[in-house]
Amino acid sequence: MNYTKQIQDIAAKLFAEGKIDVFVGYRVNGFDDNQVPALITDPQDVPKLVFTDKSVFNLVNYLKSEHTRRKRVGLVVKGCDSRSLNLMLTESQVKRENLYVIGICCEGVVDETGQKMQNCVECAVPDAVVSDELLGTPMSGSLTLTYRVNADIAKLSEMPLTERAAYFEEVFENCIRCNACRHSCPLCYCAKCCIDQETATLYNGANTTSSAFHALMTWSLHLAGRCVDCRNCEKACPSHLPLHLLHKQNESVIYENFQEHLAGVIPEDRGAFYKYSLKDPDDFIM
Amino acid sequence: MSFSTFVTDKPGLQKFYEAVLASHETYAPAEKFGKFDFKLVSRISECDPESPIAKTQSIKPLFFPRSAKVMKYVATSAGTDVSEVDEDPLAVKRIIIGAKHCDARSLQVLDKVYNWDYIDTDYQKRRENTVIISTRCDKADTHCFCTSLDYDVENLDAMDVLVVNGAEGKIYLRARTEKGETFLKENFSQQLAVGSEQSEVGSRHSAEEEMKKQYAAFAESFRLKMNYKEVNERLSKIFDTPEFEKVSANCVSCNTCAFICPTCHCFKISDEKVKDTGLRYKSYDSCNNGYFTLMAGGHNPRPAKYRRWRQRAMHKFVYYKERFGENLCVGCGKCTIACPVNISIFEVVNQVASAGIQE
Numbered sequence: 001m002n003y004t005k006q007i008q009d010i011a012a013k014l015f016a017e018g019k020i021d022v023f024v025g026y027r028v029n030g031f032d033d034n035q036v037p038a039l040i041t042d043p044q045d046v047p048k049l050v051f052t053d054k055s056v057f058n059l060v061n062y063l064k065s066e067h068t069r070r071k072r073v074g075l076v077v078k079g080c081d082s083r084s085l086n087l088m089l090t091e092s093q094v095k096r097e098n099l100y101v102i103g104i105c106c107e108g109v110v111d112e113t114g115q116k117m118q119n120c121v122e123c124a125v126p127d128a129v130v131s132d133e134l135l136g137t138p139m140s141g142s143l144t145l146t147y148r149v150n151a152d153i154a155k156l157s158e159m160p161l162t163e164r165a166a167y168f169e170e171v172f173e174n175c176i177r178c179n180a181c182r183h184s185c186p187l188c189y190c191a192k193c194c195i196d197q198e199t200a201t202l203y204n205g206a207n208t209t210s211s212a213f214h215a216l217m218t219w220s221l222h223l224a225g226r227c228v229d230c231r232n233c234e235k236a237c238p239s240h241l242p243l244h245l246l247h248k249q250n251e252s253v254i255y256e257n258f259q260e261h262l263a264g265v266i267p268e269d270r271g272a273f274y275k276y277s278l279k280d281p282d283d284f285i286m
Numbered sequence: 287m288s289f290s291t292f293v294t295d296k297p298g299l300q301k302f303y304e305a306v307l308a309s310h311e312t313y314a315p316a317e318k319f320g321k322f323d324f325k326l327v328s329r330i331s332e333c334d335p336e337s338p339i340a341k342t343q344s345i346k347p348l349f350f351p352r353s354a355k356v357m358k359y360v361a362t363s364a365g366t367d368v369s370e371v372d373e374d375p376l377a378v379k380r381i382i383i384g385a386k387h388c389d390a391r392s393l394q395v396l397d398k399v400y401n402w403d404y405i406d407t408d409y410q411k412r413r414e415n416t417v418i419i420s421t422r423c424d425k426a427d428t429h430c431f432c433t434s435l436d437y438d439v440e441n442l443d444a445m446d447v448l449v450v451n452g453a454e455g456k457i458y459l460r461a462r463t464e465k466g467e468t469f470l471k472e473n474f475s476q477q478l479a480v481g482s483e484q485s486e487v488g489s490r491h492s493a494e495e496e497m498k499k500q501y502a503a504f505a506e507s508f509r510l511k512m513n514y515k516e517v518n519e520r521l522s523k524i525f526d527t528p529e530f531e532k533v534s535a536n537c538v539s540c541n542t543c544a545f546i547c548p549t550c551h552c553f554k555i556s557d558e559k560v561k562d563t564g565l566r567y568k569s570y571d572s573c574n575n576g577y578f579t580l581m582a583g584g585h586n587p588r589p590a591k592y593r594r595w596r597q598r599a600m601h602k603f604v605y606y607k608e609r610f611g612e613n614l615c616v617g618c619g620k621c622t623i624a625c626p627v628n629i630s631i632f633e634v635v636n637q638v639a640s641a642g643i644q645e
Contacts, residue, residue: 029628029630029633030630030633031428031429031509031510031630031632031633032428032429034628035628036536036627036628036629037536037627038535038536039535039536057626057627061538062536065535065538065591066590066591067535170318171319174318174319174321174323176352176545176570177352177545177569177570178540178541178542178545178546178570178572179540179541180538180540180541180542180624180626182540183538183539183540183626184538184540184626184627196577204556204557204558204559204567205554205556205567205569205571206353206556206558206565206567206569207352207353207567207569207570208353208558208567210558211558232626235626236538236540236542236626238321238343238542238545238546238624239318239319239321239323240319240320240321241319242319
């Protein structure tokens with residue numbers, strides 16, 4: 001998967017036609033072949049842009065940054081990224097007319113060891129669902145969008161409750177409360193986040209197991225039915241915590257009760273999190 | 287004062303570590319979720335003293351904990367009772383094995399600020415009661431640049447005991463401080479040594495040479511090299527350069543780099559309250575966070591990301607240097623590895639400094 005040439009051409013054209021102020025893509029780190037997100041405002045920097053299977057980070061995250069706000073933005077999105085973009089649009093966080101979206105029909109990205117990432121192996125929507133221009137060969141037609149329980153969640157649910165509790169206790173114990181997961185999440189765009197309230201009793205700034213528990217649980221519940229499984233959070237975690245488990249568990253509960261899954265695939269669909277009816281089941285709440 | 291050197295081999299070192307683990311409170315890199323963190327361990331099987339640098343957290347939390355209890359309080363109708371917290375678990379006599387040179391060096395840098403206008407007694411106690419055994423790396427990692435900074439990695443005396451892997455499976459243990467000397471004399475039994483004590487003294491010269499050779503090979507393996515003096519000087523002159531805006535554009539303003547950094551030492555105070563009783567904590571804080579400089583009235587002197595990044599780079603390479611004569615960076619590359627978007631502090635300071643030449 002290498003769309004470097006096409007993306008450079010498109011970005012150069014957009015700058016030349018004056019259609020964008022800033023282009024959000026990837027460039028090579030300069031020291032190893034890992035890639036870093038690049039926010040380009042100068043057309044001279046366009047040749048630095050790349051796109052390969054190491055273009056991991058979900059760039060929709062930058063639509064909440066001060067560098068792109070109220071600007072016309074060119075953006076590269078993979079399948080999962082486009083779903084988070086769809087949600088940003090649905091939740092009125094960005095204006096579609098300010099964006100020029102280059103969609104990728106993604107074949108999966110790799111982690112630092114060169115292995116295909118787990119979410120890419122399980123990916124149900126590899127093609128960008130929002131785009132002005134689509135690169136690659138779409139394969140959505142041949143995909144089945146039926147819900148499958150995540151293998152890790154299936155394994156966890158077979159564990160006895162005490163063992164499961166001990167496992168998650170370890171997760172929360174190893175959290176260092178740096179909040180990189182939240183900052184890396186494209187859908188965490190609140191100007192003031194509740195877990196930053198240092199005077200609050202639940203989420204005090206201390207790095208204790210209980211504050212980590214409350215912060216991570218609140219965070220994951222705010223993403224219930226919205227998480228697009230891009231794994232930005234998990235890649236960002238300096239303690240390598242298996243954060244996807246929290247989101248996947250939410251996904252399975254939502255599917256069981258509301259028969260909804262794959263957030264952000266359908267434009268304008270607000271998802272279970274935003275819909276309320278008096279008939280909503282609530283027996284899954286503790 | 288000259289310190290003793292012992293020669294052993296891999297099984298000998300393993301046995302030495304086992305003996306230390308059995309007789310002392312020992313912290314060593316223990317793996318969890320694929321990442322190593324220094325934890326209290328009792329068996330060698332629970333830890334890996336040779337853990338890869340890229341996957342190992344620094345030893346800073348053992349001296350400056352991620353969250354330390356400061357005091358307890360109870361609010362009553364007559365007023366508030368403040369009391370001391372329980373004994374500091376980190377202030378007991380303890381050994382750290384499997385530390386890296388950058389870790390050890392970071393404490394030397396931190397000592398300056400902790401011995402400055404306010405003497406942090408908790409930190410001092412933890413420092414005094416700890417013996418650090420540090421292994422010299424054999425090969426630099428992708429983001430390492432310790433040899434490019436203002437300390438002599440080869441003759442570093444920040445650790446108490448130095449461990450060097452020599453040729454043909456030989457391992458050298460050398461005391462670097464008096465504390466280390468006493469510790470080695472007490473704990474390193476002669477059965478573990480390869481050859482007798484006489485042969486150790488006889489081979490002293492060759493041990494010296496072997497260690498030099500090992501260092502030469504290690505220094506050769508660095509990809510990242512810079513001239514810290516140039517960086518220090520140029521950064522101090524270009525506070526207003528627009529380059530900071532460019533290099534910080536892709537930062538996501540999380541706290542990871544500072545929380546992982548072995549030398550960052552900013553903290554915040556927060557309370558954990560249950561009804562009328564509370565515990566006060568001192569925990570990590572980071573200047574990359576937008577709330578860091580937010581004042582009670584609502585004013586924020588560093589609202590923009592580039593200003594926060596400038597503060598971070600300048601504090602590491604200019605302000606600390608001016609005040610204490612050391613760079614607040616040990617070149618371990620941990621921040622680059624931990625960064626969600628792989629921003630390299632090496633790249634940032636060099637890019638900004640070289641932009642300074644062009645101007």
